[in-house]
Amino acid sequence: MKLNRGGLILSAIYAAISIPLILLAYTNPDFKGGYILAQLANAPAAMLFTYLGLIPFVMRHPWFNNIPVFFLINLVLCYLIGWICSRVARR
DSSP states (O other): OOOOOOHHHHHHHHHHHHHHHHHHHHHSSHHHHHHHHHHHHHHHHHHHHHHHTTHHHHHHHHTSSHHHHHHHHHHHHHHHHHHHHHHHHHH
16 A cells, blocks of 8 residues: 555654654643643644534543544544645646
8 A cells, every 4th residue: 555645744744743742741840831732732633523513522532532542633634634635736
């Protein structure tokens, strides 16, 4: 299976931005500041879930409402956006 270059580039950009934010969130002694940094890293998936009206579902399931799951969802979301952009650019 060959992966799309545009999707991989956008996913790498997201990972390069969000991994330092998540690490700073976990190591920040200030709880409020760490919470804000973690929310910045999870913003794309949170916006998608808010738009689709899935926030009550996410809040009811604690296994779903955590940073690593949101990170993986954001990676897939960024890959799909990069794939769509590269397909549009080829036409």
